[in-house]
Amino acid sequence: MSLKQLAPDQFAELAQRTRAQYEELKARNLNLDLTRGKPSSEQLDFSNALLSLPGTGDYTDNTGADVRNYGNLAGIADIRELWAEALGIDPAHLIAGDSSSLNIMFDLISYAYIWGTNDSPKPWKDEEKVKWICPVPGYDRHFSITEHFGFEMVQVPMTPQGPDMDAVEELVKDPQIKGMWTVPIYGNPTGISFAPEVVDKLAAMDTAAEDFRIVWDNAYAIHTLTDAQADNPDVIALADKHGHPNRFWYMSSSSKITHAGSGVAFFASSKDNLAWYTSHASIRGIGPNKENQLAHARLLGDVQGLHDLMQKHASSLAPKFDAVIAILRERLGAYDVAEWTEPKGGYFISLDVTDGSATRVWELAKEAGIALTKAGASFPHGVDETDTNIRLAPSLPPLEEVRTAMDGVATCVLLACVEATENNAG
Template sequence: MTLLDFDSDRLADFAAQVRKEYDDLKARNLKLDLTRGKPSSEQLDFGEALLALPGEGDHVDADGQDVRNYGNLKGIREIRELWAEVLGIDAADIIAGDASSLNIMFDLVTWSYLFGNNDSPQPWRNEEKVRWICPVPGYDRHFTITETLGFEMVTVPMLEDGPDLDAIRELVQDPQVKGMWAVPMFGNPTGITFSEEACRELAAMETAAPDFRIVWDNAYAVHTLTEEFPPIVDIVGLAAEAGNPNRFWALSSTSKITHAGSGVSFLNSSQENLDWYLGIAGVRGIGPNKVNQLAHVRYFGNAEGVRAVMRKHAGSLAPKFDRVLEILEERLGEYEVARWTRPEGGYFISLDVIDGTASRVVELAKEAGIALTGAGSSFPHKDDPNNRNIRLAPSLPPVEELEVAMDGVATCVLLAAVEKLGA
């Protein structure tokens, strides 16, 4: 029997029990944080050897260039070849930058707004309006970029095999629709991986805007929670075959593989797109941190070295995800007041609670000392029209703290549910 089937007396008894559990939870004076998908200290320690690399006296790359000096906007050849091996693409179609892929994404969208991209009739700032497709639930930092630039963000639902293609196909008939966000593997926050059919459709569909771009954020391309590494779709190659070689800006990085604050970022795209990007990047700066790039080459060695590191991450993360899923099932499964994703990779679990209660769950958790990502954060303008989605980030806390936090979250979900039912 689900909670929705309880008669008034049984619901009242259950509500009293849940309120007692919640009072006990608050009395513990907790201070726990599940807000963002940060690597744990254990995960950061996997890359500790990087701090001694490339090492004193090791500062010349394979092309004989001193990496301590200015220059080489594309990034050193060794890191581009290594990452191209990871992605299964041609090293000529990738450049390496600094920090995380978010930096490059901001550049790409902002520069298109200021100057227009290489297919733009005019800068996007001169358009009457710019519309942008946002699959939801999605990545909040993506939405912040387009919100900051004043774009009209149009949501489409995320389905089990990718975004709603029928909705996208209709939207791109509007020439003011200039782009779309996408996290194609182990998506944030759902963990969904786009099917090959969805990838091919996005690569081939007709669009009214000649400068339409899909920001293909492959942030979790190798972030498996199992022993399996799913194949990575060469989306730039698919688009070229379909006659749309410039459609995709494909991004990835080492940020959650080595050290999150000092990663190497990558842009994979057509030569025309890369030339456009580098033309402006050369005005902004005189080259990336090539010392850090060489350090990563020395650390990984090759693509198998990357996968070996990711197996360590899976060993750290998978038990945390398993415990979250176990607690959700133990505490909430029989009552059918919530549903959640069961990702096989990535950093998040997407939790849907009873419509209209997500913000209340977050509020109750905060009062009990458990910080959750704000309700609606996975939607543009933080506006979840159903007020149901909460993003869970299990990576940072130790398992012991995670168990306490998730048991508390389950209590908050139940309390918000009985309140919604009037008990």
């Protein structure tokens, strides 16, 4: 039954009970954190062998090159071939870098802004205006990059199949639209994976800007919470088939697979795009940390070793996600005050509450000692016009803390919605 459909006496009883629960919650003096999708200590321990690799006495990659020395901007073949096989792409289209794919994304935007892409008529800094498509809710750090460069961020809603393609196909008729953010598999924060027809449309659509780029941030491609892997299309080959070979800037990373502070980031794209990128990256630096790349290659061994490691992660993460969803269903399901995603992979759950209530939920949780990502964080400039969305990140705390935190969050959601109903009635 919807909260609004309760009889006056039922509503009054619920309001009184919820306020009492909230006072009990505050009295516990909690200090819990569901703000960011960090691996837990248990997950980091899965890859502690990395700290003693590549080992002593053999510092050569499979070409015989000494990884301790300068050079090889593209990264060593050992890790590139393993990762390309895992992603289902041609290793000739893949570069292995240092730990952060965000660094590469920032560099790509920087290079395009200063010098233009290999398809640009002029540098983006010389354009009258640069606009960028931002599916929402989306990844806050993506939006921070385009905000930093002063791009106009144009929102399109996410659907259960991916971004609203009617909106996207209309927007790309504007030559000022230069690009688009995406997290195509187990997205941040929704956990949604793009449907095949959406992927095909993104690869095939005509755009007014000849230098239009899609940042294909495939950070969670193999981050399953189940025994099954998500379908992961080779968008580089798909775009080439549709006559748009340079469309995708494809990102991947091991940072939430091994050690988050010292992973390996990957950039895949067309050979022309890679040549353009390396023409600038080769001036910026001499080469990546190839010792770390070799250590990763030896830790994982092969693609099966990678998937075996991901099953360990799933065994740690899945119970936490199950707990979040079970508590949301039990505490909120009967009142029609919230909706949430139930992802099969990735690191996040997206929670939508009654319009105008998300900020109040965040405030109530903060007062009760539960840190949530700020309401609106998954929108450009941190502004959710409807004030409905909160990103939940249950990966870092131990399972019992996740349960405690989410029971508290459910109380905060109920109280915020009770207050909103009372205010509307008044």
